[in-house]
Amino acid sequence: MHIHILGICGTFMGGIAVIAKQAGFRVTGCDANVYPPMSTQLEAQGIELIQGFDASQLDLNPDVFVIGNVVTRGNPLMEAILNRGLPYISGPQWLAEQVLQDKWVLAVAGTHGKTTTSSMLAWILEYAGFAPGFLIGGIPQNFGLSARLPGEPVQEPGGRSPFFVIEADEYDTAFFDKRSKFVHYHPRTAILNNLEYDHADIFPDLQAIETQFHHLVRTIPGQGLIVANGKEASLDRVLQRGCWTPTERFGGQQGWQIGTAYDDGFDVMLDGRLQGRLQWALLGEHNQLNALAALAAARHVGVPVEQGIAALAQFQNVKRRMEVRGVEDGVTVYDDFAHHPTAIDTTVAGLRRKVGAARILAVLEPRSNTMKLGTMKDQLPASLRDADMTFCYGANLGWDVASALAPMGARAATFDELDALVTAVVAVARPGDHVLVMSNGGFGGVHSKLLAALKDRAG
Structure with missing residues (x-):
């Protein structure tokens, strides 16, 4: 069977392409921007890529067109598909029907931490010999790829793992299906990591997102498990609308908790009882909470907590999560995916706890759809309070970055030219400084x- 994927170079659709190829489908695809690293990964899998959305791609004559949510009405190829009455389906629905239907799906939902927590959970299951399949919106360094089909579990030689870990996004499915992606996945185990207002381009307010999360809750069976952040009032409201599934909490006053914290880890507690000490190099309370959620979900499918802790001790974080890109002239440059003010806050705070009194120079690109709309602009100064200086790239925004960061005074500077920003950072950076670059895009190769x-400069 031949599928042709529209919008193939996005992380999610690219993952679908890899999984489809592994499953024996013939896979081709197109996108507006076909370039590395995704293009390289896909071509290495033997997947033919086409630049652009020209209607002549109908001549490929696939059995079905798989449509990414980057595709809109007016797209020439999509218009040709509609005019000809050809079969098409969204990426999430294709995945649900072709891959997930007979699987024990473990879904990780939330405004923040989906990629990291999904990666932790997949790694715990892998470490335990369960050989899970997964589709994650990043590249877990323990695996080196973002998606795969389930493999052969140690517990069942010659068999196929029933487990599939998926990053469950609340963004809409496609132009013809405005439900959140995650309602297609029908998980048996679901992590609700947190819930804040985001995606201002499609959701009018937080309540609208809470409604979508409750749609997800409605799909989880009574014999399943919901692992929910106990510190989030928004998730309490979601579950109070109706819940038919056992629930375990983490991070709050009951259930899974962070015990004594150490420089190299923390104690894992469950209902007041010590489960073990996790020793690792990850920074921040947010990653400790991610770990608790992953341990709880893994326990639901049969991984003892002690074994989960041992797995996380060997966990390597996802690329672009506080990833050190290099050190030059005594200055360390990091790359991080943070783009929502809450994620910016926790990321900078985590680095602050690591580096102590050393200077942090934050370099920020407000690039997400929500940030471009300016919905969160007033929260930016507080989110950057732990940075000594902030350099913000403000090109192509519909709001005034300088005004938004004015409360920071001389600690913030804005730029419309990337080279000017680089020059300004290098002019003030000194040995021992930490330059933290935050963006959910490529940021023009600023790193x-x-x-x-x-x-x-060092000569």
């Missing part, structure tokens, strides 16, 4: 530009 400029 490499900063490192090259620092190297040139």
